[in-house]
Amino acid sequence: xxxxxxxxxxxxxxxxxxxxxxPDAATTSRSDQLTPQGHVAVAVGSGSSYGAxxxxxxxxxxxxxxxxxxGSLLPRPGHNFVRHHLRNRPDLYGPFWICATLAFVxxxxxxxxxxxxxxxxxxxxxxxxxxxxxxxGISIYCYAWLVPLALWGFLRWRxxxxxxxxxxxxxxxxxxYGYSLFVFIPMVVLWLIPVPWLxxxxxxxxxxxxxxxxxxxxxxxxxxxxxLVAMVLLSAVVLLHALLAVGCKLxxxxxxxxxxxxxxxQITSLPSNIPLPPTLPxxxxxx
Amino acid sequence: MAEAEESPGDPGTASPRPLFxxxxxxxxxxxxxxxxxxxxxxxxxxxxxxSSTLNESVRNTIMRDLKAVGKKFMHVLYPRKSNTLLRDWxxxxxxxxxxxxxxxxQRDSVDSEKDxxxxxxxxxxxxxxxxxTITLNSKLLGGNISFFQSLCVLGYCILPxxxxxxxxxxxxxxxPGPVNFMVRLFVVIVMFAWSIVAxxxxxxxxxxxxxxxxxxxPVFLFYFVISWMILTFTPQ
Numbered sequence: 001x002x003x004x005x006x007x008x009x010x011x012x013x014x015x016x017x018x019x020x021x022x023p024d025a026a027t028t029s030r031s032d033q034l035t036p037q038g039h040v041a042v043a044v045g046s047g048s049s050y051g052a053x054x055x056x057x058x059x060x061x062x063x064x065x066x067x068x069x070x071g072s073l074l075p076r077p078g079h080n081f082v083r084h085h086l087r088n089r090p091d092l093y094g095p096f097w098i099c100a101t102l103a104f105v106x107x108x109x110x111x112x113x114x115x116x117x118x119x120x121x122x123x124x125x126x127x128x129x130x131x132x133x134x135x136x137g138i139s140i141y142c143y144a145w146l147v148p149l150a151l152w153g154f155l156r157w158r159x160x161x162x163x164x165x166x167x168x169x170x171x172x173x174x175x176x177y178g179y180s181l182f183v184f185i186p187m188v189v190l191w192l193i194p195v196p197w198l199x200x201x202x203x204x205x206x207x208x209x210x211x212x213x214x215x216x217x218x219x220x221x222x223x224x225x226x227x228l229v230a231m232v233l234l235s236a237v238v239l240l241h242a243l244l245a246v247g248c249k250l251x252x253x254x255x256x257x258x259x260x261x262x263x264x265x266q267i268t269s270l271p272s273n274i275p276l277p278p279t280l281p282x283x284x285x286x287x
Numbered sequence: 288m289a290e291a292e293e294s295p296g297d298p299g300t301a302s303p304r305p306l307f308x309x310x311x312x313x314x315x316x317x318x319x320x321x322x323x324x325x326x327x328x329x330x331x332x333x334x335x336x337x338s339s340t341l342n343e344s345v346r347n348t349i350m351r352d353l354k355a356v357g358k359k360f361m362h363v364l365y366p367r368k369s370n371t372l373l374r375d376w377x378x379x380x381x382x383x384x385x386x387x388x389x390x391x392x393q394r395d396s397v398d399s400e401k402d403x404x405x406x407x408x409x410x411x412x413x414x415x416x417x418x419x420t421i422t423l424n425s426k427l428l429g430g431n432i433s434f435f436q437s438l439c440v441l442g443y444c445i446l447p448x449x450x451x452x453x454x455x456x457x458x459x460x461x462x463p464g465p466v467n468f469m470v471r472l473f474v475v476i477v478m479f480a481w482s483i484v485a486x487x488x489x490x491x492x493x494x495x496x497x498x499x500x501x502x503x504x505p506v507f508l509f510y511f512v513i514s515w516m517i518l519t520f521t522p523q
Binding site: 100128129 | 394403404405406497500508512516
């Protein structure tokens, strides 16, 4: 049914463009053809709830959240995450609890790596490393809230250049970033496997998926801008995402005391009773 | 600190008729007396209850509160669908459990290395802010449970995990080894499952049915983190 699908897709795109300009409008005709949901009342960010989740009567909200997670895992070039999955009804449940899960999973699997390393080499000292929970939580939450804030501010500043499509609201940007972090959760769990090239492979795959989703979401908003600004913005977004992934890998998955500059996660080649003096004088010299 | 709280609204009953629908049908004839006393028996009992607690001995007061806490512990250990935890909520039980857990989990300050176990304050903060966050989450999802009732339930359902902590500390007095670890793992998993079952027995009914899983997942994450802290505890 390719042709019918194309027709409905184009209609929806036009409707979503209209919606984008007047985000408070309610529309009932378009979405009925596509989804089994009841009426679609667009009420973003109502004060006493997570967003407009309480507006949906027929579709289960659990299914809605799972649907959005699936949408973030499989980015497709035509389907803008905000328009297609969020449908102008961002929710904060997904981003908040995905960030919480990611922070705790990072701390727990980082600790598990230490446990597994100690079982292979009993001379490593095991400790619960509870401070990593704090670090993980603060860094993930700051990333998931401050970077969308900066991005939203920048897009609003450049708003004058665009005619066709309005910028995303702040909640929609937070929502996009939150759901895009979901793919890091299975990646972090798979990082337990102590094979370095496999870990970098998983990291690259997850980063690719996540960054692709972000780029596809931002592209319609940014493509009307000058090429320079568009390229700079998209590469900054991808770079920050990559920094987050690499930072997580290096900080949470080092199981050795910092004897080398780039600690590998597996320790079979390096007994840990090598004395520290080669690095100590360097660190004590400036102090 | 036990108070009689108004019962949470029953989600199942929705009155189809508007209020005062039949009132217009009633006609009061002259020979039916419409005078009398409007007294609520419960209220007078509470008033006399209140004035007498000032004069009772301290032992009575403490024993009454301890008995209430003990009764709720029994309800957590044998979870049934009952309203006791919700109706007479109190926060003494969660406080006792949280302080006990934090005292047992804190790292030994004599030996404190930079990356050891949690400090007392960290455990306390995780338990209380976790419970507050989950309560806010279930309220935002439209649950009809009050703030303190939810805190009460979540706090009391830490009891199985506190028991697990006690057992783990006893087991750790024996020789360390894989058997030791397996026993601790088994105990923690069983108590974790018990906590989840107990808390969902109380909390799940207060959510609309299409959001139950969304409300239960954070509870799962909360008890998972506490179980992780218990499992990775190593005495220095």
